[in-house]
Amino acid sequence: MTVVETGSSERVIGKHLLRREDPALLTGEAKYVDDIWEQGALYMALLRSPLAHAKIVSVDVSEAKKMPGVIDVMSGRDLQGEWAAPMPCAWPVTQDMKNPPHYPLATDIVHYVGDAVAVVLASNKVSAVDALAAIDVNYEALPAVVDLEDAASDRILVHPSLGTNKSFVWKVEPDNDKVHEAFASAAHVVKNRYVQQRLIPSALEPRGVIAIPHPYGGEYTLFSSTQIPHILKIMLSMTVGISEAKLRVIAPAVGGAFGSKLNVYAEEVLALTLARKLGQPIRWTEERSENSLATIHGRGQLQDIELAADEQGKITAVRVNIIADMGGYLQLLTPGVPLLGGFLYHGLYDVPAYSFSCTGVFTNKTPTDAYRGAGRPEATYAIERSMDALAKKVGVDPAEIRRRNFIAPEKFPYSSAPGLIFDSGNYLPTLEMALEKVGYEELRKEQERRRSGNSRKHLGVGISSYVEMCGLAPSKVLGSLRYSAGGWESATVRILPTSKVQVVTGTSPHGQGHETSWSMIVADRLGISPDDIEVLHSDTAIAPYGLDTYGSRSLAVGGSAIYLATERVLDKAKLIAAHRLEVSVEDLQYKDGSFSVAGSPGKAFALSSVAFEAFTAHDLPEGIEPNLEATVSWDPPNFTFPFGTHVAVVEVDEETGATELLRYVSVDDVGNQINPMIVEGQIEGGIAQGVAQALYEEAIYDEFGNLLDTTFLEYLLPSAAEFPSFELASTVTPSPTNPLGVKGVGEAGCIASPPAVINAVVDALSVFGIDHIDMPASPQKVWTAIMSSQGSGRKVE
Amino acid sequence: MQITTVVNGKSFTKDVEPRTLLVHYVRDVLGLTGTNVGCDTSSCGACTILLNGESVKSCTVLAVQADGMELTTIEGMASDSALHPIQKAFHENHGLQCGYCTPGMIMATASFLKENPMPTEAEVREGLEGNLCRCTGYHNIVKSVLAAAEAMEGAVK
Amino acid sequence: MFPASFDYAKARSVADAVSILSSVEDAKLLAGGHSLLPLMKLRLASPSMLVDIGSLAELSYIEDKGDYVAIGSMTRHHDISWSRVLKSEIPLLPYVASQVGDPQVRHRGTIGGSISHGDGASDLPAAVLALDAKFVIVGPKGERIVPATEFFVGFLETVLSPDELLTEIRVPKFSGGWSFQKFNRRAQDWAIVGVAAVNDGGTRVSLVNMGPTPMRARAVEEALADGASIEAASLKASEGMDPPADLNASSQYRRHLAEVLVKRALTEAV
Numbered sequence A: 001m002t003v004v005e006t007g008s009s010e011r012v013i014g015k016h017l018l019r020r021e022d023p024a025l026l027t028g029e030a031k032y033v034d035d036i037w038e039q040g041a042l043y044m045a046l047l048r049s050p051l052a053h054a055k056i057v058s059v060d061v062s063e064a065k066k067m068p069g070v071i072d073v074m075s076g077r078d079l080q081g082e083w084a085a086p087m088p089c090a091w092p093v094t095q096d097m098k099n100p101p102h103y104p105l106a107t108d109i110v111h112y113v114g115d116a117v118a119v120v121l122a123s124n125k126v127s128a129v130d131a132l133a134a135i136d137v138n139y140e141a142l143p144a145v146v147d148l149e150d151a152a153s154d155r156i157l158v159h160p161s162l163g164t165n166k167s168f169v170w171k172v173e174p175d176n177d178k179v180h181e182a183f184a185s186a187a188h189v190v191k192n193r194y195v196q197q198r199l200i201p202s203a204l205e206p207r208g209v210i211a212i213p214h215p216y217g218g219e220y221t222l223f224s225s226t227q228i229p230h231i232l233k234i235m236l237s238m239t240v241g242i243s244e245a246k247l248r249v250i251a252p253a254v255g256g257a258f259g260s261k262l263n264v265y266a267e268e269v270l271a272l273t274l275a276r277k278l279g280q281p282i283r284w285t286e287e288r289s290e291n292s293l294a295t296i297h298g299r300g301q302l303q304d305i306e307l308a309a310d311e312q313g314k315i316t317a318v319r320v321n322i323i324a325d326m327g328g329y330l331q332l333l334t335p336g337v338p339l340l341g342g343f344l345y346h347g348l349y350d351v352p353a354y355s356f357s358c359t360g361v362f363t364n365k366t367p368t369d370a371y372r373g374a375g376r377p378e379a380t381y382a383i384e385r386s387m388d389a390l391a392k393k394v395g396v397d398p399a400e401i402r403r404r405n406f407i408a409p410e411k412f413p414y415s416s417a418p419g420l421i422f423d424s425g426n427y428l429p430t431l432e433m434a435l436e437k438v439g440y441e442e443l444r445k446e447q448e449r450r451r452s453g454n455s456r457k458h459l460g461v462g463i464s465s466y467v468e469m470c471g472l473a474p475s476k477v478l479g480s481l482r483y484s485a486g487g488w489e490s491a492t493v494r495i496l497p498t499s500k501v502q503v504v505t506g507t508s509p510h511g512q513g514h515e516t517s518w519s520m521i522v523a524d525r526l527g528i529s530p531d532d533i534e535v536l537h538s539d540t541a542i543a544p545y546g547l548d549t550y551g552s553r554s555l556a557v558g559g560s561a562i563y564l565a566t567e568r569v570l571d572k573a574k575l576i577a578a579h580r581l582e583v584s585v586e587d588l589q590y591k592d593g594s595f596s597v598a599g600s601p602g603k604a605f606a607l608s609s610v611a612f613e614a615f616t617a618h619d620l621p622e623g624i625e626p627n628l629e630a631t632v633s634w635d636p637p638n639f640t641f642p643f644g645t646h647v648a649v650v651e652v653d654e655e656t657g658a659t660e661l662l663r664y665v666s667v668d669d670v671g672n673q674i675n676p677m678i679v680e681g682q683i684e685g686g687i688a689q690g691v692a693q694a695l696y697e698e699a700i701y702d703e704f705g706n707l708l709d710t711t712f713l714e715y716l717l718p719s720a721a722e723f724p725s726f727e728l729a730s731t732v733t734p735s736p737t738n739p740l741g742v743k744g745v746g747e748a749g750c751i752a753s754p755p756a757v758i759n760a761v762v763d764a765l766s767v768f769g770i771d772h773i774d775m776p777a778s779p780q781k782v783w784t785a786i787m788s789s790q791g792s793g794r795k796v797e
Numbered sequence B: 001m002q003i004t005t006v007v008n009g010k011s012f013t014k015d016v017e018p019r020t021l022l023v024h025y026v027r028d029v030l031g032l033t034g035t036n037v038g039c040d041t042s043s044c045g046a047c048t049i050l051l052n053g054e055s056v057k058s059c060t061v062l063a064v065q066a067d068g069m070e071l072t073t074i075e076g077m078a079s080d081s082a083l084h085p086i087q088k089a090f091h092e093n094h095g096l097q098c099g100y101c102t103p104g105m106i107m108a109t110a111s112f113l114k115e116n117p118m119p120t121e122a123e124v125r126e127g128l129e130g131n132l133c134r135c136t137g138y139h140n141i142v143k144s145v146l147a148a149a150e151a152m153e154g155a156v157k
Numbered sequence C: 001m002f003p004a005s006f007d008y009a010k011a012r013s014v015a016d017a018v019s020i021l022s023s024v025e026d027a028k029l030l031a032g033g034h035s036l037l038p039l040m041k042l043r044l045a046s047p048s049m050l051v052d053i054g055s056l057a058e059l060s061y062i063e064d065k066g067d068y069v070a071i072g073s074m075t076r077h078h079d080i081s082w083s084r085v086l087k088s089e090i091p092l093l094p095y096v097a098s099q100v101g102d103p104q105v106r107h108r109g110t111i112g113g114s115i116s117h118g119d120g121a122s123d124l125p126a127a128v129l130a131l132d133a134k135f136v137i138v139g140p141k142g143e144r145i146v147p148a149t150e151f152f153v154g155f156l157e158t159v160l161s162p163d164e165l166l167t168e169i170r171v172p173k174f175s176g177g178w179s180f181q182k183f184n185r186r187a188q189d190w191a192i193v194g195v196a197a198v199n200d201g202g203t204r205v206s207l208v209n210m211g212p213t214p215m216r217a218r219a220v221e222e223a224l225a226d227g228a229s230i231e232a233a234s235l236k237a238s239e240g241m242d243p244p245a246d247l248n249a250s251s252q253y254r255r256h257l258a259e260v261l262v263k264r265a266l267t268e269a270v
């Protein structure tokens, strides 16, 4: 469906409507978890292991208990009987996946630096933290597994009881013979290993929890800085053993998440458990250096990718083998992350033969899990780096190799070799538009001028075309992938007696502006002002059903549910209006908040009157219930497949190795756009995070499993001074998957940008014969590569 | 120790421990929770407030050091329910997403524009070097600051 | 994140500060706090008492003294970077001050605090070293004056004894070329390597983050004095240095950066 039906003579969808979320955030009125005052709450602090792998010989809490302000101090063993179940992993990707039991506090062995071993409760924050130093833990160090290939070798075991470090091997191998044949008869083969460094998601708001017991009523309220209040509620009720009917979870203002708050964390389980045990509210706020250790990391893969191609560079097969770093335990979705990319290593290219295999290994490091893009940035990086390598091998421009391989527009819906149906797409225009916008030909000339003029500042241009799958997801498909939840989303739309509208959504925004966009969807359909629409969310007592916000799913799935619920309410209103106007439903038309009868200008009935009628229920048609309300749980028939092309222009200083990002152009197609201002904001933020992966960020571990960059002093989150302004454009290819024709935009930017930047850096360095630089392309790495290339001389091409 | 500060125009006299950081004084003692904490190392700027009119990272100042001084926090920016021109510019240019960096960005901007009322884009980027944002990619923050400068030109600052 | 407990006293004068320092064990001066408080928050320092001299008006000034400019030790980076006197007489210094950290840091941090901290990775210590500044130090036994070249002793170690206070920095004026090259990955960060160069007849060059203290690049200075070309002199940038290694740079890479940056600095200054 291309045209979204409207009840508005002036479209609201497509407008740059300013965000209703802003005033509270701009003035400090918004409340994040740590801003919420709870009388009598005890402050929780956790003692974390300084060793990556060690036996806990003893934990002595007696001195800490005597410290002023301290209420109690407990070790893992002290709390052993409190849990109803281990912490959950909701994605057992294979039948035989190995998943060691994982509890909030370690009892016998710690598996990574940051693994919690004891908990302090105190009457104030200062005492809680001060007491940590008085806990005496006796460890017996064990050798640590850090490197991924070392982990896969099973030389040292992270969890000896499992007998191996391999949690699972997961494959997509629709037709291996075809792959073998393609490689056997290929004119060109490119084979490369790429490294996806570990990243620390670094939402600016650290996590926080307040667990409040209501001892007499037996209920519990949990505030958490989470992006999944609904899933969290279900999981907590199972792990802590509290009836789901007695638990309310609220995500107040949340200061960014990017997947790092898509989890069930030890601190959430602990706070709730201790609130039950002590009958007192428990609160905890993470510190940044704790966040670096105790909140999940992203990426962490070794990728071996091979392309087979014919003489012209037309790809005939893609074969991929990856090792994915799980870290010390499996968190909520840890094993599923590489799967989300596992179908996309052929990118947006028409590739007939495909094989993918992923081995998930345990290491003595912080667990990994979904981080913005989850699986798809990894896949895109591998294929887009490979495309540049192929272009070089075939001897054509990187733009040309992409043109030769794009899936043609007439092939949609496109059945991909690994088994997906790409909903809609038209890839070439995004490439041509991006090249034109950046002035590709002129840049190539400038590059040549610099090279022939012996400039020591080299220009590099990098292209990255991408497609991703988002809008998670058809429940049946998720089921076939062994994911333990569905992919639907729920929405309720109510027209209140005074004709104001209340929208209740199961999505849980944390910066994406859902309140604004959702109000626009309803305003557009009802032909009323967005200001008359209230959007409620993120509180399980208000929005009881929901599957929350991740995987760029909220608009495609949640927005569609809202649209459909609005339709349903309108249908009901129509029945009432028809009844009051004494005409048949078919004769009614609806526009701008009013029903009218075709051909009878005087006959009209306002939606506001219908609302009041529905409320008083004095004269409703036979069989119609009072009130105007509809709830829809919508399960999408497919994923959505946004796409686009990004181009990065960099300057690399040959003498220092420093890379400066000079320009960044993106052309994205995310289907219909509800609020282009918000769409652009999502893309800009995503680009910056991807550029940061390409040039700045990496969780660096030493051989003993110590994380060396736990603060923002060492972990280089870039600032405004490190970026240029971005140059954005878009095309619109609506998705046939949902009634809004939308595709999702939360992750696109960070999926496209890392290969665009690295392709640009490598392009700049090609004068030295350098054909790859691992991320992040730090000055030292670039300089080292230049030094070791060709005896530091320039390659004469 | 007893300290007296004038915060957003109101005078407060409070007892604090010497080790109380200014950000905790503002948040926990005065209950002004608009100022946020995002790091341990004075790196992120989320805690930025004005001390005698100049931007400082309130996580790196002791409350006792601010004795006798004037503080402005994000709560002191809007007046009579009208947003300050900087707040308005952030709103109109979509200069915020999750909003966690925003109070610090706005306070840093207030101080920066006082020192450099008509900055170039490059100067804005340098001027905000001490404030990290994970959501926006800074694109719209920079636009917001330039728009605020435009709007405030000629205004009493 | 907050420091361990300590006592606090606001010094009423330099003399008051000195007398508290001499009477309280393990007391430490607090200037802008932008080196000390971060260390205390991470519990890498836990003094028993802080003696706050940050707001002593008698230590905050920039005065033209004829052939030198006197800077009170509690003058903030911000004030130095905006100072008209310095901009015209010693332009290197305000420029370097403007490159320290970020605006918020510059609104609190002081030149005296930065110098007393003696961090080889800091910018201003290297700048005053290249400028041949002199430091006025006050202690229980009175006043002494120490040249910058003799002040920095080792890693976070200076000639200051625990009961002494740096009160004034005397920076000779110069007329000639200058340059400050700061290489870092993010604008707000400390230099991975930095170079300050001053050329007023002779050429003085100092290095940031090339050793435990700010360092004069003597080999470069001597080569230039002997008539070497900039190119040749800059190759001696890391001679006699023992640069640190960290996540951003190996010592070898630092040596290389020093050569490149010295060359750039000299090209600009000479």
Ligand SMILES: Cc1cc2nc3c(=O)[nH]c(=O)nc-3n(C[C@H](O)[C@H](O)[C@H](O)COP(=O)(O)OP(=O)(O)OC[C@H]3O[C@@H](n4cnc5c(N)ncnc54)[C@H](O)[C@@H]3O)c2cc1C
Binding pocket: B041, B042, B043, B060, C028, C029, C030, C031, C032, C033, C034, C035, C036, C037, C038, C073, C099, C100, C101, C102, C105, C108, C109, C110, C111, C112, C113, C114, C115, C116, C117, C121, C122, C123, C124, C160, C164, C165, C166, C167, C188, C189, C190, C191
């Ligand atoms: C985020 C951040 C970024 C930074 N970036 C940089 C940078 O890029 N470059 C750079 O050079 N610096 C940087 N700094 C450090 C900053 O410049 C500090 O302000 C400065 O180094 C210390 O000055 P202070 O006045 O804050 O001293 P304090 O922290 O108060 O004191 C530092 C030490 O000196 C002692 N001391 C202070 N004053 C005296 C005195 N008069 N006599 C004797 N002893 C004294 C103190 O006891 C303490 O041991 C940064 C700091 C931060 C927080």
Ligand code: FES
Binding pocket: B036, B037, B038, B039, B040, B041, B042, B043, B044, B045, B046, B047, B048, B057, B058, B059, B060
């Ligand atoms: S909290 Fe103050 S700078 Fe990060």
Ligand code: FES
Binding pocket: A204, A255, A256, A511, B095, B096, B097, B098, B099, B100, B101, B102, B132, B133, B134, B135, B136
């Ligand atoms: S808006 Fe989220 S950190 Fe800036």
